[in-house]
Amino acid sequence: MNKLVFKKVNSLSFAKEIYEISIDPVSLKFSKNTKKFSFSSHLKWLKKIISSKKNNIFLFKKHRKIIGFIILKKKIKYYYLSWAINPKLRGFSYGKKMLRSFIKRHPRKYIAEIKDNNYISKKLCLKCGFKFLKKRKKYNVYSTN
Numbered sequence: 648m649n650k651l652v653f654k655k656v657n658s659l660s661f662a663k664e665i666y667e668i669s670i671d672p673v674s675l676k677f678s679k680n681t682k683k684f685s686f687s688s689h690l691k692w693l694k695k696i697i698s699s700k701k702n703n704i705f706l707f708k709k710h711r712k713i714i715g716f717i718i719l720k721k722k723i724k725y726y727y728l729s730w731a732i733n734p735k736l737r738g739f740s741y742g743k744k745m746l747r748s749f750i751k752r753h754p755r756k757y758i759a760e761i762k763d764n765n766y767i768s769k770k771l772c773l774k775c776g777f778k779f780l781k782k783r784k785k786y787n788v789y790s791t792n
């Protein structure tokens with residue numbers, strides 16, 4: 648059986664795959680920056696994350712297939728998570744598997760800020776141990792314990 652595996656991204660080897668998931672219209676709609684961006688600006692962003700001590704990106708694979716990624720950002724006090732699944736593989740429980748396995752391996756208090764109209768991610772949060780904390784503008788804020 649092929650397991651879902653993940654590792655911290657520390658090179659640009661999968662830059663194209665991460666880009667394709669990121670510029671999918673649904674991913675853009677639910678991200679903070681909703682404007683489409685070029686591959687070269689994506690590369691700049693990715694290089695910055697790779698060299699950062701505070702931010703990381705984790706890539707999830709099953710066999711050789713890219714399933715999705717989780718972005719981890721450490722801001723002053725808390726760790727923030729955001730995520731996306733390969734558009735072709737949505738709705739097959741990979742979101743749940745990805746988030747649960749990440750939290751299991753790196754247990755911490757995490758915050759997720761989800762747009763109010765992102766029903767699937769709000770549901771995903773609740774299924775993965777997050778609790779609703781509060782509303783902040785157009786975002787719903789969730790946290791793990």
Ligand SMILES: CC(C)(COP(=O)(O)OP(=O)(O)OC[C@H]1O[C@@H](n2cnc3c(N)ncnc32)[C@H](O)[C@@H]1OP(=O)(O)O)[C@@H](O)C(=O)NCCC(=O)NCCS
Pocket residue numbers: 673674677678728729730731732733736737738739740741742743744759760761765767768770771774
């Ligand atoms: C949000 C996202 C990661 C979910 O991943 P996924 O693999 O499709 O989700 P799952 O299959 O694990 O489903 C999670 C829950 O949502 C439900 N769900 C999934 N797709 C759904 C759909 N199209 N309509 C209604 N419910 C849906 C599932 O049934 C499941 O709930 P359940 O356990 O009660 O059955 C994925 O849709 C995505 O990449 N979206 C764009 C990026 C995004 O919104 N990121 C969040 C910014 S923080």
